[in-house]
Amino acid sequence: ANSAGDSSLINSTEGVLYAEFACFVDDTNTKLISISNSNTTNVVQIGTASTAGRISGSVISGGVSQAAFEITGQTLTNFNKVAVSYKANEVKIFINGVLKDTDTSATMPTGLSELAFDNGSGSNLFEGKVKCVAIYKEVFTDAQLISLTS
Numbered sequence: 001a002n003s004a005g006d007s008s009l010i011n012s013t014e015g016v017l018y019a020e021f022a023c024f025v026d027d028t029n030t031k032l033i034s035i036s037n038s039n040t041t042n043v044v045q046i047g048t049a050s051t052a053g054r055i056s057g058s059v060i061s062g063g064v065s066q067a068a069f070e071i072t073g074q075t076l077t078n079f080n081k082v083a084v085s086y087k088a089n090e091v092k093i094f095i096n097g098v099l100k101d102t103d104t105s106a107t108m109p110t111g112l113s114e115l116a117f118d119n120g121s122g123s124n125l126f127e128g129k130v131k132c133v134a135i136y137k138e139v140f141t142d143a144q145l146i147s148l149t150s
Contacts, residue, residue: 009137010035012112014087016136017044018148023128026052026076031127035112035135036120042109043120046082046093057084057093059106067091067103079131081149087139097150099142 019033032047041063049056049070059067067086071093074080085092091103115135117126140148 011137037111066106
């Protein structure tokens, strides 16, 4: 996706990355959608893990993993609604209307300015079907995140 938005609409201190997606195959290839500073030093990611049947979400700041989730038991060839909510010391992942995990010790990335269907630097390309991708500049309540991903 090129020229798909305005980088001023991405907030590095807090926000939500949301996607509704399905993979062509459920395999061990990591497939990511990210907002980043054009590399993997500062990035928020959602997608699949390197183990079949797992949806992942992560926040990396200054090249250091701040929150990393791998949620098992997902059917990746079906559409899944996934949201990663991020703010200092509170990163959450919701999948299909359910809060799956929380990390309460996280520093936020800086300089987020780009949405990409990869890990932020051109690797781990997302291969699949996408109904929607959205970036929100503020965190939502749990009730709003449940509604968004239901």
